[in-house]
Amino acid sequence: MAEYIVKENALKDFFKALTEGGKRRFLAPAEVSGKLQMIETDPEKVSLDFGNTHQSPKSAFFPQTEKLMAFHKDTAKSDPFVYKPLGLDETAPMVLFGLRPCDARGLVVCDRVFQNNRFTDPYWKSKYESAVKIGLACHDPRPACFCTAVGGSPFGEAGLDAIAFVRDGGLALKTLSAEGGEFLKGLSGLESAEIGAELAEKKQAAEAGMPGPLDQSKVAGAAVMEIYNQPHWKDTADRCLNCGTCTFVCPTCHCFDIQDEQNEKGGLRMRNWDTCMSWLYTVHGTGHNPRPTKTERMRQRFMHKLKYIPMKQDGACGCIGCGRCVTLCPVNIDIREVARQMNG
């Protein structure tokens, strides 16, 4: 584990160095259409002063529309109408700077969905494994943040290769993984320093104003059907619009729908984000829909976050407390309130 600082006047050099001379795509919080987003950006445009990015960073690894395979219809060539995989080795590896610790944990939740002992998703894997992820700790968690309630911290380290915090307009930085240590060694702009004590102190200060653990002990102990049949679902669903905003902005929502499209020249297979809040998500070819009303659909999202993911991921909560759905739900359905009802 190595510790460094980057002085304010060396920041741009440091960000440029992260691209390894243009070999890596550089993603960091930067403004697009008036909103801060984790996007591929110019090292000059990085923002260090923000609550969190408007959308989650999952699209870097799991884009809303991802082209999976394609075929052409040119019968003069040898292989018309044969689907060939796309996108696996086409793009340069990434370096992400400024991931919030909650979002890095969100990526870990997704990683265990896309890569586990049953499946490996090559499209996720090729991007995720090669990426260097540098976190930026939160000194000033926002009103809707609750990472500490679900096992995280504004200075959390899970899923990161290194963690930074803002210090005198520049950065202080600690490596966390062997890959992170190797990657950062000797990069321009870095100066060796001792930051451990300061980091611990800042962490404590940031956590101090944040909510305590959300009690999910009863949910963990209860049978699925016991929670599934609780009466509160219907009441919350009354006001849910099934609008799907919560799923689109959530760093751990990972459902997709595969679609084929073609024109006169060829065809494309792609996957697009899908949302369990939608009627279409579960409707069968017969017209039967096993989740016929918004109550079942709304329940699914919260059961998945707070019961199914913990069951499948050794107790880890499927919500990492970023607060995005809490702020953006047009009818204020607050996952903390639902979690309390579930734990009833």
Next chain:
Amino acid sequence: MTSLPDLNQKIQSAAKRLLAEGKAEVVIGCRQGTTPMTVAPIFCRTEDDCNQLIWSNFAKINLATYLPKYPGKVAIIAKGCDARSAVGQVVEKQIERENLYIVGVACGGLVDVEQIQAREPRPIRAAEEDWATIKLSGDGWSSSLPKEDVLRRNCKTCVSRTPEGVADELIGEPTEALPADDYADLKALAGQSLEEKMAYFKGLVKNCLRCYACRNACPLCYCPVCFVDETRPQWLGKSQDEMDTFTFHLLRAFHCSGRCTSCGGCEAACPMDIKLREFNRLLDEEVQKDWNYLPGLSWDQTPPLTTYRPDDEADFIK
């Protein structure tokens, strides 16, 4: 000046009375939200529920959106635009007049949280409101904003702030209607080239996620299956293809033409702040010009889109 606690008191008593008298099985209104500057719709069935009812500048969506899905007798605590949308749903035969009770509340306009945050970028830990002022506070600071400065766009040209004429009862001192939208920006746009107009409209929706929150929040979008969700046949691709996204917005706007009450619910629900009401405004202007029609103002209007006249001047309709 209207006092909010007083208004809340009146709303709560009205709701309790309606439940007790059996005029409604449920009263739909708003309660305080769980974070600063939010409110949550609430479906009141008990006295305790009714005691949570409030009027708030931070209300987001149009409560009439819930009505077409509601089978029984229902009362709605309605601002001007909510009431107009409810009337529209009766006129369009989505709900029965006798199942609906409108508690009209004179509205002074709602605020736009995005605009507040643009003016006050510090993390807002608490917000208080009265009829004309929004008071904000955070770690070691507090400030206040005149509501007038951060009104929602649609509220600045509202012609129906007080739901007079259609409400079954009215709460609060009636507020003056504001000068109607003059569509000045759209008239300017009309003078531009086709390419410029296309670029303008594509630019409006370029960040759209196609989550369809706008549609789901809209009181007009009550179709059991929306055309974008049809699969047999599938009219529209599902990717972020520019033309598919654009088609969604264009078609939805046409479906809403002459029916939109400018409640702004769609834009308030949109997580990407897309100004999709521009499409509706464009068609509103057309409908007003050609039919002199404003939706939701009376029970016996016939919406232009459902009118048929044998002597219609347009050929294609005969």
